[in-house]
Amino acid sequence: xxxxxxxxxxxxxxxxxxxxxxxxxxxxxxxxxxxxxxxxxxxxxxxxxxxxxxxxxxxxxxxxxxxxxxxxxxxxxxxxxxxxxxxxxxxxxxxxxxxxxxxxxxxxxxxxxxxxxxxxxxxxxxxxxxxxxxxxxxxxxxxxxxxxxxxxxxxxxxxxxxxxxxxxxxxxxxxxxxxxxxxxxxxxxxxxxxxxxxxxxxxxxxxxxxxxxxxxxxxxxxxxxxxxxxxxxxxxxxxxxxxxxxxxxxxxxxxxxxxx
Numbered sequence: 001x002x003x004x005x006x007x008x009x010x011x012x013x014x015x016x017x018x019x020x021x022x023x024x025x026x027x028x029x030x031x032x033x034x035x036x037x038x039x040x041x042x043x044x045x046x047x048x049x050x051x052x053x054x055x056x057x058x059x060x061x062x063x064x065x066x067x068x069x070x071x072x073x074x075x076x077x078x079x080x081x082x083x084x085x086x087x088x089x090x091x092x093x094x095x096x097x098x099x100x101x102x103x104x105x106x107x108x109x110x111x112x113x114x115x116x117x118x119x120x121x122x123x124x125x126x127x128x129x130x131x132x133x134x135x136x137x138x139x140x141x142x143x144x145x146x147x148x149x150x151x152x153x154x155x156x157x158x159x160x161x162x163x164x165x166x167x168x169x170x171x172x173x174x175x176x177x178x179x180x181x182x183x184x185x186x187x188x189x190x191x192x193x194x195x196x197x198x199x200x201x202x203x204x205x206x207x208x209x210x211x212x213x214x215x216x217x218x219x220x221x222x223x224x225x226x227x228x229x230x231x232x233x234x235x236x237x238x239x240x241x242x243x244x245x246x247x248x249x250x251x252x253x254x255x256x257x258x259x260x
Contacts, residue, residue: 039249053111072238088223094130098198123200143171157182183212
């Protein structure tokens with residue numbers, strides 16, 4: 001009887017792993033042929049499936065940056081910093097030129113790219129590419145890390161969106177510094193033509209007036225934003241891949257994953 005029960009348990013475990021096995025579209029990050037996947041491989045598979053289905057490589061978002069963002073997305077969900085049904089993830093990659101569309105708004109559950117657009121960095125962070133970052137008052141620099149969006153208000157830049165920084169020492173002063181998402185005329189193709197780059201903010205993630213309403217309406221009310229750059233000093237507990245991998249492994253095949 002005990003041997004029979006062991007075979008049933010083993011079969012169920014293999015079945016649960018098989019449910020989330022897939023063959024990624026267009027890349028070779030993972031393989032659907034190996035159903036005996038480790039927790040780290042299951043996480044990689046989960047991320048690669050979204051990345052490929054949303055055609056993020058074609059839009060210019062690097063896989064390594066997206067992996068950081070999704071790892072944080074999972075870990076912040078585990079800490080109940082994000083609502084269970086929240087599916088929107090915004091990624092900003094300041095390692096790229098301001099002339100490129102370096103903001104991506106992604107629907108994680110539906111595996112779709114909602115918007116890819118320009119975004120400005122702080123004037124204290126550099127010219128075309130941001131390379132200096134601070135969470136200090138009046139630094140006029142951008143801050144790296146994970147943010148949770150909050151409410152909408154009308155301020156000096158018009159309709160704007162408040163942000164709460166999740167990374168102590170890197171962006172926790174976002175509220176005190178009034179680091180928000182807002183529109184700016186210097187985020188445009190005209191600015192790039194005239195300056196050779198976008199204009200710059202006082203540290204806010206400023207977007208074009210043409211898309212500001214779409215951006216704010218899509219990412220408001222407790223969704224995640226991740227700001228990345230080439231910076232060796234940045235560290236976050238939310239980048240813990242082991243925690244994220246264990247969560248994916250423990251919940252693979254469950255209905256919870258569909259609403260992660």
